[in-house]
Amino acid sequence: MSKIDFMPSELDLSQQAAIATPSAPRGAPPRYRRKALTWLQSGGLSRLAFLIPLIAIFGAFSWYPIVKLVITSLQQTNFALPAKWVGLHNFSLVIHDPLFPIAVRNTAEFAGLALLFGYPIPLVVALLVSELRRRRGLYAALVYLPVVIPPVVAVLLWYTFYNAGPTGVFNTILHWLGIGPQPWIQSQSQAMPSLVLESTWANAGGTVIIYLAALTGVNTELYEAASVDGAGIWKKIWHVTLPQMRTVLLVTMILQIIGTAQVFLEPYLFTQGGPNNATITVLLLIYNYAFGNSLGPQYGEAAALSVMLVAFLALFSLIYLRATRSWSSE
Amino acid sequence: MQFNIKARGSMRMALAAAAVSAVAVAGAASTAQASTPVVKISVASLLPGSTKAATAAFNAQIKLFEKQNPGIQVTASTYQWLPATFAAKLAAGTLPTMFTVPFTDGRALGDANELYNLTSLAQSLPYFNKFNPAVIAEGTDAKGQVVAIPEASYAQALSYNRQLFTEAGLNPNDPPTTWAQLEADAKQISEKTGMAGYTQMGASDNTAGWILTTVTDALGGRMESGIGAKAKATFDNPQAVQALNILNTMRWTDDSMGSNMGLSWGTSNQAFAAGQVGMFISGSDVYTSMVQTDNINPAIYGLAPIPLAKNKNAGVLGGGTLTAVSAKATPAQAAAAVKWIDFYYLQKYVNRKDAIAWAKTEVASKQPVGTPEVPIFNAKQEALYNSWIKPYINVPLKQMAPFTKAIFNEQIIPEPEAATQAIYGDLDSVVQSVLTSQGSNPSALLAAANPTGQASIKSGT
Structure with missing residues (x-):
């Protein structure tokens, strides 16, 4: 239907509404009746x-779980016995957990390394x-192929690459270069960079496609x-692209x-x-917290830490968008 | 308009299909009503990834059971108890009606009302009084209710590869009896064959802590003292330090542990069955799983007791498996599940005919019969059972003789009573530090982990 076709019918409707007004229920203000x-x-x-349907689906699968998460926190x-209200106790337990600062530090390290290497x-x-011309x-x-490989399969593949023995794939390559075998994911210092390396390989393809599409838009x-x-070439990239x-x-x-x-897959599958x-x-x-212990699932603490993560990311995104608003709208 | 016609057509088809299925459902319902009511239960079967032969043997047992109990319909559900999946399945209500849990978890799950109260059903089993009292206690909660029935008990043991022993110039009939000898043998195997002389579980799934506790017990130490909330974490005991020092030497000085430091229970079995490991510690019954899941060549297998230090506290860590029924089961389902437990797990120990029938089915499917166990019934009953299945034993019992000869004279140590799995989990990172960081200080690591262990005991998890 073209715009020209539509306009008269819109006029018709307002006329009909005006005619229909007397039959509207008594007592309602005429303006609201007309609007309705x-x-x-x-x-x-x-x-x-x-x-x-959209509201129902979002409500059931997105908004209700979010509300439920906040309640659970x-x-x-343990979802078997009646739940007990504990206020902010779960948040306090999480903050005082010795693993909490370690987890935050490790996540920051992963994000930092990914930004340093995975972003450019x-x-x-x-x-x-x-x-390329052809x-x-x-x-x-x-370049996109690794994204197509199911993530679990990709991790299992890299698990063999990271075999710490001298016959491991990467260690064999290092041997050709005259470097001794490395422990990779079995070393406390090398484990995190190893995870970043795999993650970059696995995820870069998607971003490359977005960039390629954006590059076609450059005048x-x-x-x-x-x-x-x-x-x-460098000046063109720096000043134009x-x-x-x-x-x-x-x-x-x-x-x-x-x-x-929110990195989970790599540490869970590679190193737990x-x-x-x-x-x-x-x-x-x-x-x-939720599933690590067969006897005492700490769903409350799991929910509390989830809420903290959501709050942090929301705040971070807000600050980021505010800070970069002037750059993106220039 | 074409859309409308199509839509109407598909609507008609949908209505027709709904009518047909309604009639079918009504028909099925009337058939079910006509015959005796069927109780449906799902039961934990074998580990995921079990061989076809093992699955066939299990299915044959189900068929036999259903024939003997016409009112019960059994569905097999592959199952492996893992801390992570168990908690999730329990919360989601997706566990089978009957499942198994380790000795470590029975009592606490019962106390949390997460298992069906089996007291009257268990006590009505004619052989209930013949259970080893220490073993039945593992499935009895604080109120004295039987919430789980034991089905197997094991002692930790040293599995060793006889072929690698021979290749390394060692006598396969003379496994190590001291830790110094074990260290030397591991070094020799590693140097002569290029395979790992000795491996120890080092994964973050409580297995690393489990084996460290085993070695500590064997040297005469304990990771915990006392019971319940009053228990104390005693990680920093001299024997635990010694156990880590032994590990440190084998890992960094002797380099006799191969290259994979993140082995878990399943991957240890895989590596051993693939002939890549000289020796490792696991349950005395691990051979069964290596046959069912890892296709081990029986000729390479040897089983020996864990070397014990010469002090009165040194002993072998024990453990076992309990069968339990979901708290959500109906009384009829619980009764059917106990019938299955009786049929599949226990009858063979108490009934000659069933023992022989079970052994015959297993042998026909090339499944292991006669893997060394620690008795769940009293000694008299155990001797009877062994005499019934003797003609059908197909495991290399002669190669397991070093273990079977010694184990009944050794002290079996129960697992740490309070927060068992959490204690093992707290010790995982200590073991990992030694295995992945050269020059780590075992005393300092244990001292640092002790408060975490104490916190686990306090929280009861």
């Missing part, structure tokens, strides 16, 4: 009908792929103008920080938080 009728006659009911429960790598790869699609597909005339001004991509770059950065703050808690992260600690 207008809403009804302009398809409000069908809009609501379309909205209800104030309770002591997809950008560099995207720039390189976009510079088979760009093939290379983009190859080519700007490059030509830069060339006329005598700019080389990056500023033109800044909105996408800022979004991927916040998404990466939120994602890495070991060795000696070197890779225990906030999410793994939440998991351990």
Whole structure:
């Protein structure tokens, strides 16, 4: 239906509403009655009908669990016996848990290392792929391939790469280079960087595709103008490409920080938080509270730490968006 | 418009399908009402990933049971007790009607009202009085209710690879009897064969702490003293320090432990069955699982007692498995589940005919019969059982003789009473520190972990 077709019917509706007013229930103020009728006659009911399934699904699977999470964080429960209200006791237990600062530090280390290495790598790869003149699609597909591999399979694959014996894949490569075997995930100092390395490999493909799409949006005339001004490749990237991509770059950065703050899969599957808690992260600690002990599931503490993480990430995102608003809207 | 026609058509089909299924359901209901009511139960079966032969043997047992009990329908559910999945399944209500838990958890789960009260059902078993009292106590809660029935008991033992012993120039009939000898043998195996001479579990799933506790007990120390909330964590005892020092030497000086320091219960079995490990400590009944899940070559297997220090406190850590019924089961389901427990786990120990029938089924499916156990019944009953199954024993009992000859003269130490699994979990990181960090200080590590252990005891988990 075109816009021109639609306009007269809108007028018709308002006329009908005006005519229908006398039959509206008595007592209601005429303005509201008219509004309600207008809403009804302009398809409000069908809009609501379309909205209800969405509200029901979001309500049942998103909002209700969030409310339930907050309630659970104030309770002591094992879901078998009646729950007991304990106020902020769970929060206090979490803060005084000696593993809490270790988990926060480890998560920050993972996020920091991922930002240092995992963030620029997809950008560099995207720039390189976009510079290719032939088979760009093939290379983009190859870069994206690790994302297609199921995460658990990828971790099992890397588990064999990280075999600490001299016959392990990485240790064999190091041997060719004249370097002795490394313990990888079995070392307290090497475990976390090893997890970041795998995670970068596994997740970079998705970001590369986003960057490649963003690069197509950069106005080519700007490059030509830069060339006329005598700019080389680096100056073009620095003065044209990056500023033109800044909105996408800022979004991927916040998404990466939120994602890495919730890292679970790698430490859970590779090291279960070991060795000696070197890779225990906030999410793994939440998991351990809830499921780590067969006798005393501490669901209250798990919920409390979850609420703390959500609050922190929400606050962080807010500050980040405020701080970068001027850059992205320039 | 085409959309509308299609929609109407599919609506008609849906109505027709609904009508057909309603008739079918009604028919099924009337059939069920006509015959005797069927009690449906699901039971824990084998470990996930068990061989086809093992699964076939289990299914044959179910068929036999259903034939003997026409009113009961049994569904097998693969099952492995793991701290993480158990808690989750318990909370979600997805455990089978009948499942197993280790000795460490029976009492506490019962105290938390998370298991069905089996007292009257258990006591009506004709052989209830023949249970070893110490073993039945593991499944009795604080109120004296029987909440779990024991089905197997084991003592920790040293599994060793006879083939690697021979290749390393050691006598496979002469496993180590002292820790110094064990260290030397591990070094020799590692040097001569390139395989790990000795491995010790080091994963973050309570297994690392479990084995450290085993070695500490064998040297005469204890990780805990007292019982209940009054128990005290005693991690920093001299024998625990000695146990970690032995580990430290084998890991960093002798380099006789191979390259995988993160082994768990299952991966230890895999590595051993694959011929990559000279010696490791686990339960005396671990051979059964290595046959069912890891295709071990029986010829390589040897079982020896854990070397004990020469002091009166030195002993072998024991443990076992309890069968339990979900607290959510109906009385009819609980009665059916106890019938299954009686049939599958216990009849073979108390009834000659059943013992022989069980052994025959297992042997026909090439499953192990005769793996060394610690008796769950009194000595007289145990001797009878052993005489019944003797002709069917197919495990290499001769290769397990070093263990079976010694174990009945050794002191069996029960697991730490308070917060057992949590205590093991607290010790995991101590073991990992020694295994992954050269030059670590065992005394300091144990002293640092002790308050965490005490906190675990205090919280009861």
